[in-house]
Structure formats: C-alpha cells, structure tokens
Amino acid sequence: MAIESLSALGRGSDEVWAAYLSQRHALVEMPFEDQSTFVAPISEDQRKGIDKIKGSQSQYRKLDDTVLFALDVSRLAVESAGWDGNRSFGINIGSSRGATGIFESHHRQFIDNGIIPPWTSPVTTLGNISSWVAHDLRTSGPEISHSITCSTALHAVLNGIAWIQGGMADRFLTGGSEAPLTPFTLAQMKALKIYATDRGPFPCRALDLNKEGNTMVLGEGAAIACLQSGESPDSLALIDGVGYATEVLESSVSISAEADCFQRSMRMAMGDLHPSEVDAVVLHAPGTIKGDEAEYRAVEKVFGSDLPLLTSNKWKVGHTLGTSGMLSMELAILMLRHQVFIPLPYEGENPISRNLNRIMVNAVGFGGNAVSILLRRPGVH
Incomplete structure (x- = not known):
C-alpha cells in the first residue's frame, strides 16, 4: 500500500x-x-x-x-x-x-x-x-x-x-x-x-x-x-474495519446534534473490538460550531470512558471537500508509521511520541453520508 x-x-x-x-x-x-x-x-x-x-x-x-x-x-x-x-x-x-x-x-x-x-x-x-x-x-x-x-x-x-x-x-x-x-x-x-x-x-x-x-x-x-489485499513487508497500514451510515437529515447542511451517522459508522468499523483498543481518531471536524460539536458528541457516545486521542488536520490544511477524508487517512498512516501523535496546537500541545496501534478516520458530507475507516499498524494483531 x-x-x-x-x-x-x-x-x-x-x-x-x-x-x-x-x-x-x-x-x-x-x-x-x-x-x-x-x-x-x-x-x-x-x-x-x-x-x-x-x-x-x-x-x-x-x-x-x-x-x-x-x-x-x-x-x-x-x-x-x-x-x-x-x-x-x-x-x-x-x-x-x-x-x-x-x-x-x-x-x-x-x-x-x-x-x-x-x-x-x-x-x-x-x-x-x-x-x-x-x-x-x-x-x-x-x-x-x-x-x-x-x-x-x-x-x-x-x-x-x-x-x-x-x-x-x-x-x-x-x-x-x-x-x-x-x-x-x-x-x-x-x-x-x-x-x-x-x-x-x-x-x-x-x-x-x-x-x-x-x-x-x-x-x-x-x-x-x-x-x-494481504500484508507485505511494504505495507504502510492495514485496514482493520470500515463503517458507513446515512442519517435522516434535519437540515440540508448539517447532521444531527449527536451525529447518529458517525455513531453507526464508527461502531461498524470497530466491530467486536473494545473501544480501548482504538488509540486515536482523526475527526472530520471542519471547523464549524455545530459540525465539530456533533461529531465530538458521537465520539463520546461510542467510546464512553475509553475516549481516544482526538485530532483534525483542517486547522492546518483547510477543508479540501472531496479530498479531505484521504488527507485525514494520510495523517493517520503517518502517525502510525512514525509513532507520533499530532495534536491541535491551540490545545497547548506539541507533537508527542505515543504507542499508536489503531487509528480511526472519519469523514462526512452534505447528505449525512458518514464513513469511518479503522487503520492498524503492520505487525499488530
């Protein structure tokens, strides 16, 4: 890959x-x-x-x-x-x-x-x-x-x-x-x-x-x-699970207050994994008040007390619309590869070395079409 x-x-x-x-x-x-x-x-x-x-x-x-x-x-x-x-x-x-x-x-x-x-x-x-x-x-x-x-x-x-x-x-x-x-x-x-x-x-x-x-x-x-398909010595990351969901929209431009679509897509991507086995999530988080809050609430609902590390790259690279999910996936793969978590700078943290085995990536757009992809570091089972 x-x-x-x-x-x-x-x-x-x-x-x-x-x-x-x-x-x-x-x-x-x-x-x-x-x-x-x-x-x-x-x-x-x-x-x-x-x-x-x-x-x-x-x-x-x-x-x-x-x-x-x-x-x-x-x-x-x-x-x-x-x-x-x-x-x-x-x-x-x-x-x-x-x-x-x-x-x-x-x-x-x-x-x-x-x-x-x-x-x-x-x-x-x-x-x-x-x-x-x-x-x-x-x-x-x-x-x-x-x-x-x-x-x-x-x-x-x-x-x-x-x-x-x-x-x-x-x-x-x-x-x-x-x-x-x-x-x-x-x-x-x-x-x-x-x-x-x-x-x-x-x-x-x-x-x-x-x-x-x-x-x-x-x-x-x-x-x-x-x-x-399969794992090779050159694999950057493995796709451990995928999830997708579409919710009934209350508005043409926003998802529900607790992002039901993300809740379903994240649970589908995790499958039988315990929430504690997900180390980080790269959120869609476009920088809007309602969008960011709804996705965060969905993460809280899914992970409960096992809240993983959370980040987004849109503060740095903007929202690239149809490209954005793959740029988020690239960030997740780079963090897995280098074993460094990239936080939000306005939260007062610098990049930090962490044990990162699984990272989830979220994306959603107008229409409430959510996707979650769970990535695993090669060699981790």
Whole structure:
C-alpha cells in the first residue's frame, strides 16, 4: 500500500510529515472578487509542476485542476507502490465539486457571449477524473468517478475494498481530488455563514469546542492511496474495519446534534473490538460550531470512558471537500508509521511520541453520508 498527496502541506509523504511536525498552518489570505479570504492553496512550485503536466499533451490543456491534481498524485502513488511494471488495477477517484474552475469559466463565457467551446461537456463531468488518470497511466482495469460530497475519498476506499474482496480486482487506486478555490465556490460557503473571518493565529479552529464562531477554510489538493489485499513487508497500514451510515437529515447542511451517522459508522468499523483498543481518531471536524460539536458528541457516545486521542488536520490544511477524508487517512498512516501523535496546537500541545496501534478516520458530507475507516499498524494483531 502507498498513499501520496498534493496540498498546501506539500507534495509527497516526506514534505507532508515535516509540515505536520510544525505548528504553523498553511492558510493564507487571498483576494477573491475584491474580498480578502482565507484559503489553503498549493505552493507556487507545486503550481509549476501542475502547469508542466498541463502543457505536456495537447488534450491536457483543456483539463480542470481537479483532473490535473489527480494525474500528478496518481503518478506519485503508483511509483511509491511499485506498481509501474503492472498497470492492471482499478481506479476510483472522486470529487465533491468536480471541474469547478473550468465549469465557472465556460458558464461565464456562455452568459457573456452566448457560446461555449464544443469540449465543455466532456471536460466538466465527474467521470473525467478517473478516465484521464487511466489514460495517463495506461491502465486496463475499471474506472470509477463519483461525488458523495465531503466523504467522497473514503467512499472510494470502500469501493476499492469491495472490488478486491469480491474477487473482481487485485489492486485499486483510490482517493479524491478537489480544486474549489474559485469565487463562486467560496461565495457558496460564505452564504452558509460557516466561513472563517477571524485573523487570529489560527483562522480555522477545527475541533476547538470553545470557539465563538464558525471557522471553516477551503483548501485544494488531491490524495491517492494504493490498495491491495494481504500484508507485505511494504505495507504502510492495514485496514482493520470500515463503517458507513446515512442519517435522516434535519437540515440540508448539517447532521444531527449527536451525529447518529458517525455513531453507526464508527461502531461498524470497530466491530467486536473494545473501544480501548482504538488509540486515536482523526475527526472530520471542519471547523464549524455545530459540525465539530456533533461529531465530538458521537465520539463520546461510542467510546464512553475509553475516549481516544482526538485530532483534525483542517486547522492546518483547510477543508479540501472531496479530498479531505484521504488527507485525514494520510495523517493517520503517518502517525502510525512514525509513532507520533499530532495534536491541535491551540490545545497547548506539541507533537508527542505515543504507542499508536489503531487509528480511526472519519469523514462526512452534505447528505449525512458518514464513513469511518479503522487503520492498524503492520505487525499488530
């Protein structure tokens, strides 16, 4: 198994881990429609790499960043996994929003001029992502793209596991890609009254249950995992259990007060394990008051007096929507690998060495579609 990413934290596991060991966040203020807005963009050097891919083939010049990010990280993940010699594997890479930038640009062109390029439709579909990755990697397996809002990447993992366990594939490339830093997408988040406005040391205070306002910040990037059955000397982590649930919504943008969907998904992922056997949870925790509180209450309900260590990475890298669950999974795997827990800096703690054997990862999105994945350190039984 391998897992790689591109985000405001960097590109590749070494850069990402170094960023996690620092208490500095990657959120910056940028102008959008004459308003200064906190976002978490990829770096200028990373942007040059994306532009290089965009210019490498004539077909790539029309693609949205969502697809280009996925191409870049998929190449890196396949190389890290040593899959270069055999391209017979499935691909499931999703996105919450899809080709946001290209869609907005072509729609504006249509409103202004009444015409659009003939390739508008094919380059703005969600199926665009996995099909272009398959083209780029020259693979021969199934290609799946989907949107299940902010739990998209972890749902891709569920799909990959199902295909492998069903005997329909031996290996699967899974993950999410998102490029939502556009004026219209940011305006949508601000209209929900959940966007960060505080210019303090930490604009996003994910999982801070004492914050006085909503603090969500959007980020961009892609994260991809290579899944295969069994355990090998090269395994980064083992998937010990998976859980999923959808709850009846009281609102189109929020889950219930005690996040019933998370309670069910976490219990399903744990199976017969005692709660004390889970050492940490990487929460979805987007930085909103209601979202963070509901998920925390769900954790309390499930774990009771055996409350594990809790953390979130959105204070550092922002909310990357469909990619976010896989970035959280990457953090969990890095903590298992290095045996270091990354806490919340505004709780007054630095990264600490801990005995970490099992870490759970949560993700949920609009629609109440929760996923929980329990990861185990190799060699632990």
